[in-house]
Amino acid sequence: AVFGAFLGFFAGSLPGLLIGPFVGAVLGELINGRDLLQSAKSGAAALTGMLSGVFMKVFIVLVMILTFTIGMTIG
Numbered sequence: 001a002v003f004g005a006f007l008g009f010f011a012g013s014l015p016g017l018l019i020g021p022f023v024g025a026v027l028g029e030l031i032n033g034r035d036l037l038q039s040a041k042s043g044a045a046a047l048t049g050m051l052s053g054v055f056m057k058v059f060i061v062l063v064m065i066l067t068f069t070i071g072m073t074i075g
Contacts, residue, residue, distance in 0.1 A: 022047040
């Protein structure tokens with residue numbers, strides 16, 4: 001998945017960065033002898049994990065900005 005994200009970033013910037021982990025996980029699982037359904041499940045899990053991490057980081061940044069703004073307004 002990491003290798004796919006790395007290649008996806010250089011292949012197509014944002015769309016490649018989103019699709020890359022899925023493709024990388026699927027290809028990695030297929031190379032290790034898993035069938036297509038199991039490989040697709042691994043790819044979906046990699047994509048879900050990456051997107052969850054991105055959304056949590058954005059949420060944390062927004063909380064930090066809000067905290068800073070409130071601190072500057074009150075303080």
